[in-house]
Amino acid sequence: MKAVILKKYSKSSPVIEFGDVEKPQIEPNEMLVQVHAAGVNPIDNMIPTGMFKPVLQFKLPATLGSDLAGIVVAVGSKVTRFKPGDAVMASIFDLGIGSFAEFAVVPEHTAALKPENMDFVQAASIPMVGLTSWQALKERASLKPGQKIFIPAGSGGIGSMAIQLAKHFGARVATTTSTGNIAWVESLGADETIDYTQQNFEQLLQGYNLVLGTVRGDVIEKSVSILKPGGKIISLVGPLDAAFAKSRKLNFMLKFVFGLMSKKIIGLAKKRNVNYEFLFVRPDGIQLSEIGKLIESEKIKPVIDKVFPFEETKEALAYLAKGHAKGKVVIKIV
The missing domain is CATH 3.40.50.720 (NAD(P)-binding Rossmann-like Domain)
Structure with missing residues (x-):
């Protein structure tokens, strides 16, 4: 599968490549999600510099990205809240796995059902x-x-x-x-x-x-x-x-x-x-579900500045790094 991979930390020129990696395998409490869209966050630019190397669980080479929205394609034996075919959103930040990929491993406790009144791009802008x-x-x-x-x-x-x-x-x-x-x-x-x-x-x-x-x-x-x-x-x-x-x-x-x-x-x-x-944010599917309810009732709304195609993920990171985005930057994968 295609993914955006961090291969080398560097403050000035980290090595980030768009390439092929093996489709990940899931554990009993995890799901495999086909990623339709992934949100881009400032932390995605900070991680490649090595700034958070002492405190994050990344092992290089690693897939970048934290936020995602997509379709569940497989569930582990201990997953009870979701089934294949469910549309979900999640943050998988700080778990040593990434969302800038065609498929991502999503622990059950991090995920929430996608609000029905949002498309995948909008949903991917929400978690972080x-x-x-x-x-x-x-x-x-x-x-x-x-x-x-x-x-x-x-x-x-x-x-x-x-x-x-x-x-x-x-x-x-x-x-x-x-x-x-x-x-x-x-x-x-x-x-x-x-x-x-x-x-x-x-x-x-x-x-x-x-x-x-x-x-x-x-x-x-x-x-x-x-x-x-x-x-x-x-x-x-x-x-x-x-x-x-x-x-x-x-x-x-x-x-x-x-x-x-x-x-x-x-x-x-x-x-x-x-x-x-x-504050260092943590993934939490229950809290994300509560936020989803506020979106469904239109009490809050997603705010999106720009959407980039998957193959232009590096350009999306560079655009966000300029600091002028009006809302969220999102990568559309499917």
Whole structure:
């Protein structure tokens, strides 16, 4: 079968090839899915650099990709929730397997039925951003109606989903975007939109309960000042912290290194009596099913910027890396 394969880590020129690999075999608790579409996420560009080599289960050569939507073609003997012919969506991130392929192994616990009112391209855009938003806002932050949340980069893949989910939970949402995207981001539900090309959010916002860290650089440090005492920053982009290393059962050296990496932001947070956490999303088919119900009831919707054919996956990765996607980038395989 055809797949997009990472053969060598490199910060500047990783070796990624579009080629042939053997069709994978499944274990009793797994399914074989014919992939119709695969979502592209920033982590798919980070992994080839070796940035997450110490903490991910990748063994080279490895198939890239995390999100998928497709048709179940075979199930293991212990699979009970799905059968051949079912249309499903899933995130298989951090499992040592990939979705940029004609067929993918999908553990049963990661999958959910595809909402009937979505095609495969739309469904493939949901898992990573949907689960990340759900786990940050509902699981970690317990976001409540009336609370205020700041979600930078509202027009991006994660921002466009997180805004919708935060509004569903009843929160008041502020975000940043460029001049041309202001009206569009507000149509997703943003209550306060800041044009980052002309304004500084830290001078305009105050009294917030939660910041969702979606942008690298000094945005997270600046965000500390807009939080009220007891507020929280949940970062998706780092810095990694010692708590993350402990949760992954990493060695002492990595705990020490991650502790150093996060020392500054944790120190700034403590001075303001707020908390900092790093979130590494995990696959969860039950949560994904809940997100699917919200999509079926049209309370949230997929946001797709551009669709690439399978053979142009490397071009899709390069396009996403530019940082200008308005929503999600998806690869159409079938």
